[in-house]
Amino acid sequence: MQVGDFSRIDRNAKIAEDVKIGSFCTVHANVEIHEGTTIEDYCTLGYPTPLAGGKPLVIGRNSLIRSYSLFYEGSSFGEGLSTGNRASVRELTTAGKHFQIGTLCDIQGHCQIGDHVRFQSNVYIAQGSILHDFVWIFPHAVLTNDPHPPNDLVKAGAEIFDHAVISASACVLSGLKIGEHSLVGASSLVTKDVEPHTAVFGVPAKFRCRVEEIMLRDGSNRPAYPWTRHFHRGYPEEIVAKWIKE
Amino acid sequence: MQVGDFSRIDRNAKIAEDVKIGSFCTVHANVEIHEGTTIEDYCTLGYPTPLAGGKPLVIGRNSLIRSYSLFYEGSSFGEGLSTGNRASVRELTTAGKHFQIGTLCDIQGHCQIGDHVRFQSNVYIAQGSILHDFVWIFPHAVLTNDPHPPNDLVKAGAEIFDHAVISASACVLSGLKIGEHSLVGASSLVTKDVEPHTAVFGVPAKFRCRVEEIMLRDGSNRPAYPWTRHFHRGYPEEIVAKWIKE
């Protein structure tokens, strides 16, 4: 383990030998960091909370936690997690492989997140949200969990299905289902379920078209969706091969 | 006083004996921290500014300031303040008891905030905002203070009355009055005063209904508002007793 200056690493933390930890970091006791992972400066890992029920924070192998990020104990991440700077994740969230969390994102805990999910900057994810695989969430989007705030009787996170896209500054209301390969437009407010392969826009969001009717603006006369046809950066070869075949 | 590693505490700061201060903190001179309070890691308290006119930062007793938070000098908080991580509060704001500030909130100073006000994450409060008691503000909501930006002639914060609720990603324009027990819907833009006990939605926000017409989605056939009838978590017993009686 390589550690920068002024970092405070609890001796009970389980940290693989080749992990690199920056300066000014705080690593609490109830943490597992797997091999190949880098933790940058000013991070806090495994912040203790009784709400975690004693579960550790688990950071999968080959992860990159950028500076000023904060993870509570009790959440678990597969391999290849990467964060922007100042990401915050609370307790009891589980995520699959290659989760990308943007700068300033705020994941409130108790969420289920699949593989290859990508958030850009400053996304807010309420407790109880469920995100399946290959979901994209763009800057300043908000997923809520309270149908008539404040209440403690009927809270429910949104459920976002495979390959769905939530655009910048959109807001998704409590308990809604956002279908696979759907598109929520920028600044939209989603107030009812979104059907798979449809695009919705507006406040409140209304059906605009089937996603395959949106054309790529590269002059190629090809559809922009499903995005899996043309956007492959950073995904494993076998997955891209499957996408191309489809 | 219990202090973690690498913290810089000015000897002129007035800190009660049982206060706990984490690691990597900076406490400037013009600060009063009352008994029973915990300051977590990486916080800055009492950041000096000439705009504070020499007034101290006062943190009431039994408060919890979570990590990476930043308070300028010249603001004053009653007992039981709690913040999420990375909260920022500038000078000359006064708040009553049990103010809850969410993660990433940005309070620009010169605000008046009542008792038992609760902000969720990433709320922006412009200078000169006035919030009465029991106000709720949900994630990514914005209160502005400039009717035709930029200008320095006629700035005015919004005024939010008792028990009003501002939902996620909403924006309230300068100088408006948001009536007691009213509800501003998610992603709404409030462009005129909101009457007490009414719900408004949209861009621009329009009257939707009386709040008592919104039903709890728990199958009970009870109204969701006033929320004081069913939501009591964390409020003092005597207040809850009064709410139930009403």
Added chain:
Amino acid sequence: MQVGDFSRIDRNAKIAEDVKIGSFCTVHANVEIHEGTTIEDYCTLGYPTPLAGGKPLVIGRNSLIRSYSLFYEGSSFGEGLSTGNRASVRELTTAGKHFQIGTLCDIQGHCQIGDHVRFQSNVYIAQGSILHDFVWIFPHAVLTNDPHPPNDLVKAGAEIFDHAVISASACVLSGLKIGEHSLVGASSLVTKDVEPHTAVFGVPAKFRCRVEEIMLRDGSNRPAYPWTRHFHRGYPEEIVAKWIKE
């Protein structure tokens, strides 16, 4: 050079003699900080990235970087840069004189920014954005760069011309031109170019009026725009003189 406690300053960084650096700071090697500049606590300057192509971070003279801010290497700022707390700027952005960046702003890099541009809090600027001189961006506004996210084929930042104003919580879609002296209303979604000297509002944003038809709410019966007629705080005398003359 004056440096606080626990700061880590690379000996290869080029720092003018009278620069003040706070405590808990990290200054990497590939940095130039010019005279008269103050760097507050917990900042990171010159964070290394291969994407910067070896270019340094250049902070012009008489700048003020407030606490917890983070600058990657490869960006360059003219004199009089000032930031709020927790600003983040990635690589290969260039900005002119007197750029003001608000609290929590997130500039994603590869942007061109003119002179006297001012951002308030929590503004998100996508890669490739171009901002001319005297542009104003208000809290929680978002500039995007992807016309059908996610894609890597046709990304393009917005271009914002002189004196244009983007109000709070607005979102500007990819590749659009926002004309000089125009006004984008709060919570608006801009989906097409905005003509100079016009005001647009709504989701999607529509033409509302010529900006000079919006009156100052100070009872003076004067127009609120161009704002250069009445708002002069912090601008150089010779520029203000020119504005008054016009």
